[in-house]
Amino acid sequence: MLREVIQLQERAVSQLVDKLNGGKRIITFKSPTGSGKTYMMADLMDRILQSSDNLVFLVSTLSKGELAKQNYEKFCQYREQGRFANLDPYLI
Numbered sequence: 001m002l003r004e005v006i007q008l009q010e011r012a013v014s015q016l017v018d019k020l021n022g023g024k025r026i027i028t029f030k031s032p033t034g035s036g037k038t039y040m041m042a043d044l045m046d047r048i049l050q051s052s053d054n055l056v057f058l059v060s061t062l063s064k065g066e067l068a069k070q071n072y073e074k075f076c077q078y079r080e081q082g083r084f085a086n087l088d089p090y091l092i
Contacts, residue, residue, distance in 0.1 A: 009036050013043045020048065038074045042084050049086035 012031075019027055031037045045057050061067040068091065075089035 005036070009040050009043070013040050013047065016044050017047050038071055039078070042075055042078050042087060046084035046086045053086075 012029075016027060016029060029037070029041070031040070041059070049055060059068075059071055061071070072089055072091040075084075075087055078084050079087055079089070
């Protein structure tokens with residue numbers, strides 16, 4: 001089951017990258033709670049940064065809670081685990 005979820009996540013990110021490479025400028029990504037959106041967005045950003053280091057991603061949240069900090073900590077955790085080497089997260 002876990003392998004199937006990982007494959008779905010990888011396929012979703014690949015489809016987003018294909019859309020961007022195809023010239024799509026605005027993309028909306030929706031996924032249910034617990035589906036790995038933070039992981040998929042880290043993967044997407046990392047894949048894009050592999051081909052261009054002249055980009056900056058801003059990840060914002062409308063929440064007044066801890067969501068921004070949680071995202072930042074997750075991005076840092078992924079990098080510490082040796083994943084997504086192109087990410088260099090900062091918390092503002």
